[in-house]
Amino acid sequence: xxxxxxxxxxxxxxxxxxxxxxxxxxxxxxxxxxxxxxxxxxxxxxxxxxxxxxxxxxxxxxxxxxxxxxxxxxxxxxxxxxxxxxxxxxxxxxxxxxxxxxxxxxxxxxxxxxxxxxxxxxxxxxxxxxxxxxxxxxxxxxxxxxxxxxxxxxxxxxxxxxxxxxxxxxxxxxxxxxxxxxxxxxxxxxxxxxxxxxxxxxxxxxxxxxxxxxxxxxxxxxxxxxxxxxxxxxxxxxxxxxxxxxxxxxxxxxxxxxxxxxxxxxxxxxxxxxxxxxxxxxxxxxxxxxxxxxxxxxxxxxxxxxxxxxxxxxxxxxxxxxxxxxxxxxxxxxxxxxxxxxxxxxxxxxxxxxxxxxxxxxxxxxxxx
Amino acid sequence: xxxxxxxxxxxxxxxxxxxxxxxxxxxxxxxxxxxxxxxxxxxxxxxxxxxxxxxxxxxxxxxxxxxxxxxxxxxxxxxxxxxxxxxxxxxxxxxxxxxxxxxxxxxxxxxxxxxxxxxxxxxxxxxxxxxxxxxxxxxxxxxxxxxxxxxxxxxxxxxxxxxxxxxxxxxxxxxxxxxxxxxxxxxxxxxxxxxxxxxxxxxxxxxxxxxxxxxxxxxxxxxxxxxxxxxxxxxxxxxxxxxxxxxxxxxxxxxxxxxxxxxxxxxxxxxxxxxxxxxxxxxxxxxxxxxxxxxxxxxxxxxxxxxxxxxxxxxxxxxxxxxxxxxxxxxxxxxxxxxxxxxxxxxxxxxxxxxxxxxxxxxxxxxxx
Numbered sequence: 001x002x003x004x005x006x007x008x009x010x011x012x013x014x015x016x017x018x019x020x021x022x023x024x025x026x027x028x029x030x031x032x033x034x035x036x037x038x039x040x041x042x043x044x045x046x047x048x049x050x051x052x053x054x055x056x057x058x059x060x061x062x063x064x065x066x067x068x069x070x071x072x073x074x075x076x077x078x079x080x081x082x083x084x085x086x087x088x089x090x091x092x093x094x095x096x097x098x099x100x101x102x103x104x105x106x107x108x109x110x111x112x113x114x115x116x117x118x119x120x121x122x123x124x125x126x127x128x129x130x131x132x133x134x135x136x137x138x139x140x141x142x143x144x145x146x147x148x149x150x151x152x153x154x155x156x157x158x159x160x161x162x163x164x165x166x167x168x169x170x171x172x173x174x175x176x177x178x179x180x181x182x183x184x185x186x187x188x189x190x191x192x193x194x195x196x197x198x199x200x201x202x203x204x205x206x207x208x209x210x211x212x213x214x215x216x217x218x219x220x221x222x223x224x225x226x227x228x229x230x231x232x233x234x235x236x237x238x239x240x241x242x243x244x245x246x247x248x249x250x251x252x253x254x255x256x257x258x259x260x261x262x263x264x265x266x267x268x269x270x271x272x273x274x275x276x277x278x279x280x281x282x283x284x285x286x287x288x289x290x291x292x293x294x295x296x297x298x299x300x301x302x303x304x305x306x307x308x309x310x311x312x313x314x315x316x317x318x319x320x321x322x323x324x325x326x327x328x329x330x331x332x333x334x335x336x337x338x339x340x341x342x343x344x345x346x347x348x349x350x351x352x353x354x355x356x357x358x359x360x361x362x363x364x365x366x367x368x369x
Numbered sequence: 370x371x372x373x374x375x376x377x378x379x380x381x382x383x384x385x386x387x388x389x390x391x392x393x394x395x396x397x398x399x400x401x402x403x404x405x406x407x408x409x410x411x412x413x414x415x416x417x418x419x420x421x422x423x424x425x426x427x428x429x430x431x432x433x434x435x436x437x438x439x440x441x442x443x444x445x446x447x448x449x450x451x452x453x454x455x456x457x458x459x460x461x462x463x464x465x466x467x468x469x470x471x472x473x474x475x476x477x478x479x480x481x482x483x484x485x486x487x488x489x490x491x492x493x494x495x496x497x498x499x500x501x502x503x504x505x506x507x508x509x510x511x512x513x514x515x516x517x518x519x520x521x522x523x524x525x526x527x528x529x530x531x532x533x534x535x536x537x538x539x540x541x542x543x544x545x546x547x548x549x550x551x552x553x554x555x556x557x558x559x560x561x562x563x564x565x566x567x568x569x570x571x572x573x574x575x576x577x578x579x580x581x582x583x584x585x586x587x588x589x590x591x592x593x594x595x596x597x598x599x600x601x602x603x604x605x606x607x608x609x610x611x612x613x614x615x616x617x618x619x620x621x622x623x624x625x626x627x628x629x630x631x632x633x634x635x636x637x638x639x640x641x642x643x644x645x646x647x648x649x650x651x652x653x654x655x656x657x658x659x660x661x662x663x664x665x666x667x668x669x670x671x672x673x674x675x676x677x678x679x680x681x682x683x684x685x686x687x688x689x690x691x692x693x694x695x696x697x698x699x700x701x702x703x704x705x706x707x708x709x710x711x712x713x714x715x716x717x718x719x720x721x722x723x724x725x726x727x728x729x730x731x732x733x734x735x736x737x738x
Contacts, residue, residue, distance in 0.1 A: 087718050090719050091718060091719055094718075094720075095578060096575070096579070096718075096719035096720075097571075097574055097575055098575070099571045099575075101709040101712075102571075102575075102709045102721075103712075104709075105666065105709050105710055105712035105713040106715050108666065108713045109713060109716075142574060144570045144571050145570060145571075146570070146593075148546040159578070161542075171536045171540065172526075172550075172551070173528055173530075173531050173550040174514075174545070174546045174547065174548030174549065174551045175545075175548070176541045176544075177541070177544040179542075179544070179570070179574050181542040181543045200513065201514060201548070202468045202471075202511055202512070205511060206467070209465050209466055209528070210465070211530070338470065340468065340470040340474050342474075343467070343471040343475045346475050346478070347478075349455075349456050349460060349463075350459050350460055350463035351463075
């Protein structure tokens, strides 16, 4: 292995910590020059969120707001922002983590910040994300994560007490939990061929028992419904850093399709953060059009499903021939189906049609194998 | 280590497989003797579910039903039951797993079983649990699990491809996912002092970063709300097989208290299964009475909380002086509080009051340290 450059050996929190110190330096310089302190923050207001056709994801436009001492509200906001940046930097230095809820409660100690409700500290955290252009996990303010990973990947954790140990994502057959440490770990090596993301925990467990990691070189990720931010960061990094193609397996319904789309294109709410989406990821199935092609038992779309499809139809992220055709099929046929429906085609107990027929066919169809 | 007896080296699915074969033998003998085949099944009807004061959990009474060829409905039911037992045995032999939903779809292939809806196959699975007196995970019909584990425990997985490898629950700092393989793994050794169950993922991650495993010898389990069956099996086994005391940490509200109680006493719905409850487990906190004792910010109980407390008050599992006092406190003061509220008492960023003051005090109070 070639010697890594020093910058590449820095952990994501260390990089975020440097950006926070730079922000502090800027304020310090302003104060030293007897200028009123101020920072420029990319605007997160709805009129500044635009869909980038080339990137196929939401990004912020060019508007920014200036937060400074021109009025009392601005001064209070700047003080709150700098306090959040201070907390983040202390957390990074001590390798500790906190949550948005904890941060709000912690802020109650700082009477001078005049914080009345959690929406205020939450908003300051999002502003700090927008300024640094990194997700808050990176500066140790973590969400409640979900998700599990399993497969041929050797990695090194970077948090204190775990650095330098090389561990394998194959060692635990129920998988390893995806949290901030895994999302930020260094990838050492992998002979996996692609990443297979599945929406359901029991399907994930079944695919491990069916040895998809050995038979196809699949690195399996389970999201437990909509993928958490840590899972989306991990998926993106596996794609960008290791060059692994990403395929997503969900139920054939609007909710499953949208799980795939958020992994591919991100969400409007996180337009201010890069590094969450994986534009080259592909929805592998269970496609609407596969319901009849594979002749599996289907269910009738209910009103909530139908309303959801009408929303998705107007969503710029679905402005793509393939996805439009899927939405139209759902609406015309008024059918949906679950991954479990493939079990109606099992002929031998313990040998699933899903893992032994459907998945191999679809992986071939999309050029994965 | 002393040589283990052969019976102890059998995995839980292997034991369940033997019980299934015994059931099959019984039917075979009946048929050989030209008797009409029949099985006796412990009744799961509500009038046969009783609260055992000594065990402090729900168990089945002495009623049983006989399912046999005395009428058409009985004959169909027996055929369905034996088909489910056959599927379970095939799954155990091939080390594969399935879910209730998959099982229903698979049953659609067997036209002679005349299965119309999933409630029928679900009920047969519960009857098989009652006959064998083991949870369905044990015969490889798995639920959608949740939960994560971390701490000083060396174990050996027993499923194919993983046998014999000794792995450590300390190797992944976001924890290891709790599924059927972990719930059934053999425990090799542990120098943990107790099990600490926490309801929230982010708190679990924070306690790992605060090194509770090193400082107190805590083996940490996160449940993600109500503990899944796999998590409850794992907690019980850690208590029974390794003799580790179990402490449960939740929010101070009726929902958190009930998470603790289900781990301690189980539920009426699983009265037909032994080995899910941990009667000696203790609710460590966050107690109702700790809200004022520790002077943390509280929230007002809403109507849904209050209604839930009125239900719990009538529940025989709460017929205990300590729990009654907690319920009364909640109802009288109409207050609740989250674990995150302890962050209002943090004085140094990165050093939480929860891990450094509250938990050590409570562990001492309950005799854990």
